[in-house]
Amino acid sequence: MPPLSSYLSWVRSAVFRNSPASTSSLHGNVANQRTILVMGNPSADLDSFISAVVLSYFYNLKAQPKSTRTTPQYIPILNLPSVRSSELWRLRPEFGVAMRLALGEDARTIRSQDAGEQGRTSVLEEVLTSADVLDDRDSTLHDVFAQERKEDSEKQDIILVDHNAPSIPGLDERTIETRLNVVGCIDHHVDEGYVSTNAEPRTITTGIGSCTSLVVKHVREQGLWPTATASKTMGEDDGEGIRQIARLALAPVLIDTSNLRATGDKCSDVDREVVKFLESVVTTRETHIETTETAGTAKTDTGAEAQWNRDAFHQVIGAAKANSLDLLSMQEVFDRDYKVWTESAASGQRGQSINVGISSLVKPLSWLVGHAGSIEKFLDEVDRFAQQRKLGVFAMLTRAGDGKEVVVLADESVKKVIDKFEERLGERQRFDAGFE
Ligand SMILES: [Mn+2]
Incomplete structure (x- = not known):
């Protein structure tokens, strides 16, 4: 052997x-x-x-x-x-x-x-x-x-x-x-x-x-x-x-x-x-x-x-x-367990489709912000990740205690897709810029 x-x-x-x-x-x-x-x-x-x-x-x-x-x-x-x-x-x-x-x-x-x-x-x-x-x-x-x-x-x-x-x-x-x-x-x-x-x-x-x-x-x-x-x-x-x-x-x-x-x-x-x-x-x-x-x-x-x-x-x-995750850069953190798919747009946005990216993370949102250094830096990193991948929607499944939290960030233009997405999720938590 x-x-x-x-x-x-x-x-x-x-x-x-x-x-x-x-x-x-x-x-x-x-x-x-x-x-x-x-x-x-x-x-x-x-x-x-x-x-x-x-x-x-x-x-x-x-x-x-x-x-x-x-x-x-x-x-x-x-x-x-x-x-x-x-x-x-x-x-x-x-x-x-x-x-x-x-x-x-x-x-x-x-x-x-x-x-x-x-x-x-x-x-x-x-x-x-x-x-x-x-x-x-x-x-x-x-x-x-x-x-x-x-x-x-x-x-x-x-x-x-x-x-x-x-x-x-x-x-x-x-x-x-x-x-x-x-x-x-x-x-x-x-x-x-x-x-x-x-x-x-x-x-x-x-x-x-x-x-x-x-x-x-x-x-x-x-x-x-x-x-x-x-x-x-x-x-x-x-x-x-x-x-x-x-x-x-x-x-x-x-x-x-x-x-x-x-x-x-x-x-x-x-x-x-x-x-x-x-x-x-x-x-x-x-x-x-x-x-x-x-x-x-x-x-x-x-x-x-x-x-x-x-x-x-x-x-x-x-x-x-x-x-x-401690050893990773923010971009690598988002990429570690990442999936993407294309969602056809809601009515009123005919002909458009939107890339929806989703990162599953084993840490809570507070850890992510701390790892980035500040909330502004965190949002900059999110922006960079989403732009490089041409995402209209970027969702993060983070861990909070024994449960999960869902963080969804999106362009204003794709708000309807977000609403659709949220309907599918039982428990959810919204996170907007400036909201901690
Ligand atoms: Mn297995």
């Missing part, structure tokens, strides 16, 4: 022709191998990211040890067309923290660092994002994500995780349809009927806290999670590779289920069972350790697995996620 870092660098070497050869070639050097992308939804949260990494990891290992031209290689990619992997430590600090914990770092050590440092780890730069692919014209995947591409490009096979109808920011539905061939799906959202019934896998189950739980369940059911003996024959030294993957998979499951304390659909028996299983992997040191080549060398037992502490693990990732 390859360690996480060699796995991720192998992925990059498979995608970037000019990258240095990987030290851990999973399939040898097979030219023109069939590639199947594994990609999560465009919110690109921990669940989407780690579902893709975990599923592809075991699918790729399935093909070992022999591989041929017809053996597909599975490439996990983050659905982030404007975020390069080198920026992830700042834009997704919780990824960095989850990665460091997966590699065996202690939660207390991470927690003692400044928020700005916690997400920093070189392994995160080995993760592949669609922005990385767009940066490199020679990449085999460039044309899948580019705005413009060659007419004769073939459809790209893809397995969707954490969503079940493909969505790529910047590309419309029809374009996506002509580019992607969805061959499999594992998801915990409501089935939109996009994925063909022949897809393999086709696991779309609601009522599960984390998609990663469904991925781990699937991997085990397929017999792809190796036993201690199997991982030994795959050239593993001491079971650390599989423990890294298990710790990584625990991150989204614990975050999405609020450390298994959530109720209803947010935490199911599947999630609980998966945590139990993954914890058993993390806390078990394989007995074959003495029989490997590394036996006798200065092998120190860090005891990391003996000190498994679910609460500390959950706490440090959760805090990194909650504080993640």
Whole structure:
């Protein structure tokens, strides 16, 4: 079982022709191998990211040890067309923290660092994002994500995780349809009927806290999670590779289920069972350790697995996620979880349509104003964001205590659209310039 870092660098070497050869070639050097992308939804949260990494990891290992031209290689990619992997430590600090914990770092050590440092780890730069692919014209995947591409490009096979109808920011539905061939799906959202019934896998189950739980369940059911003996024959030294993957998979499951304390659909028996299983992997040191080549060398037992502490693990990732907006500029804050659509105008404005942008934010309005520096600066930032995107309406869903507040800003000319929008919202709060 390859360690996480060699796995991720192998992925990059498979995608970037000019990258240095990987030290851990999973399939040898097979030219023109069939590639199947594994990609999560465009919110690109921990669940989407780690579902893709975990599923592809075991699918790729399935093909070992022999591989041929017809053996597909599975490439996990983050659905982030404007975020390069080198920026992830700042834009997704919780990824960095989850990665460091997966590699065996202690939660207390991470927690003692400044928020700005916690997400920093070189392994995160080995993760592949669609922005990385767009940066490199020679990449085999460039044309899948580019705005413009060659007419004769073939459809790209893809397995969707954490969503079940493909969505790529910047590309419309029809374009996506002509580019992607969805061959499999594992998801915990409501089935939109996009994925063909022949897809393999086709696991779309609601009522599960984390998609990663469904991925781990699937991997085990397929017999792809190796036993201690199997991982030994795959050239593993001491079971650390599989423990890294298990710790990584625990991150989204614990975050999405609020450390298994959530109720209803947010935490199911599947999630609980998966945590139990993954914890058993993390806390078990394989007995074959003495029989490997590394036996006798200065092998120190860090005891990391003996000190498994679910609460500390959950706490440090959760805090990194909650504080993640601190590291962003105002423009990045608005853009972090942003959607846009075009609304046809109300009567009396025939022929016009209005772009409606909506940002979901995990902080209250007072935090946003404080982060900007003043109410004037906040409004300037809002204006800049809305103008750059030609928005007639810009709404922010902010968090107030346990509830949500809705802030809507618009041109006077589109007041009717606002009224329509407000009708659709139960609870609402108006915010106008000069109003605090
Ligand atoms: Mn999810």
